[in-house]
Amino acid sequence: MIATVASAAPARSEWHWIWLTPLVLFVAIMAGTAIGETSIPMDTILKVLANRFGGTSFAVDRIEAGIIWDYRLSRAILAACCGAGLALAGVVLQALLRNPLADPFLMGISAGASTGAVTVTIAGVGTGVLTLSLGAFAGAGLAFGLVVALAHAAGSGTGGGRGTQAAGAIILAGIAGSQLFNALTAFIIAKSASAEQARGIMFWLMGNLSGVRWEDVFLGLPAALTGLVICLWHRRALDAFTFGTDSAASLGIPVRRV
Numbered sequence: 001m002i003a004t005v006a007s008a009a010p011a012r013s014e015w016h017w018i019w020l021t022p023l024v025l026f027v028a029i030m031a032g033t034a035i036g037e038t039s040i041p042m043d044t045i046l047k048v049l050a051n052r053f054g055g056t057s058f059a060v061d062r063i064e065a066g067i068i069w070d071y072r073l074s075r076a077i078l079a080a081c082c083g084a085g086l087a088l089a090g091v092v093l094q095a096l097l098r099n100p101l102a103d104p105f106l107m108g109i110s111a112g113a114s115t116g117a118v119t120v121t122i123a124g125v126g127t128g129v130l131t132l133s134l135g136a137f138a139g140a141g142l143a144f145g146l147v148v149a150l151a152h153a154a155g156s157g158t159g160g161g162r163g164t165q166a167a168g169a170i171i172l173a174g175i176a177g178s179q180l181f182n183a184l185t186a187f188i189i190a191k192s193a194s195a196e197q198a199r200g201i202m203f204w205l206m207g208n209l210s211g212v213r214w215e216d217v218f219l220g221l222p223a224a225l226t227g228l229v230i231c232l233w234h235r236r237a238l239d240a241f242t243f244g245t246d247s248a249a250s251l252g253i254p255v256r257r258v
Contacts, residue, residue: 025080032076033068040064045073075212081220082207088227095238096258097167107170108177112143114205115181115188121201122193132204143181147173166245234258 034040047058048068086104093102104110116139117132119125130138150173151166185205189198231238237258240248249255 029073029076029080032079033072036067036072038064038067040068040072044068070213074214074217075209078212078217078220079209081217081224082209084224085220085227088224088231092231092238095241097170098242098244099167099171102171102174106178107174108143108147108181109140109174111178111181111185112146113137113140114185115139116142117204118185118188118193118201122197123188139181143177146180147177150176 030042030045033045034042044060044064045068047056047060048065050056051058051060051065052069089109090103093104093107094100096102113136117136119139120130120135121132125135147170151169154169154173189201193201237248237253240251240253241258245255248258
């Protein structure tokens with residue numbers, strides 16, 4: 001009984017510290033809203049938020065209120081959503097593949113998204129039907145499918161005693177797919193893009209958030225929260241996979257389906 005209490009104490013202390021995460025995230029978003037070409041005091045930001053959500057009527061300069069609400073706050077929130085999405089994708093891939101280097105960039109998913117985006121915006125494929133975001137999503141899905149097909153063609157399974165070999169094959173296939181789609185992106189830009197188009201797409205590829213507005217937040221925030229809920233729902237399977245596919249199967253995890 002003493003051993004049980006002792007083992008439960010560290011678990012409670014770990015969950016105790018998890019409540020600092022929302023606080024740190026809030027401070028980071030507030031700092032992203034306050035810091036910029038025009039420095040804005042933190043109390044001004046809090047007054048704007050109180051006027052918007054609390055029904056108060058604090059006196060705030062209209063220009064500063066516009067900068068906070070229409071530009072910086074939406075940009076900071078969407079940047080946090082993007083960071084959360086990349087972090088979730090990274091932790092899932094690292095758990096499933098048992099490799100601390102696995103991430104959307106190493107797996108070729110990000111490179112495929114870039115190719116899909118330039119195919120729509122520069123090559124004109126799917127113009128009028130596909131938007132930039134849909135083109136990027138389609139490219140990411142195509143890259144993921146290609147990586148899985150390459151790994152399967154290498155002769156590695158996803159279960160049994162070959163789990164480690166399968167993970168290695170997927171990572172190697174991801175590196176190959178990443179190089180392929182990066183080369184395709186560079187080829188499309190070099191052959192089809194004007195100077196202005198090349199400049200615009202390079203800003204997009206580097207992660208430019210200057211044009212973010214609240215409608216973008218209403219798309220990114222639900223996506224990030226949905227991903228978080230799904231990952232928390234599968235947390236037991238992800239924890240089991242860190243010990244290998246054989247151990248996960250012995251714990252009752254449906255390895256192939258996961």
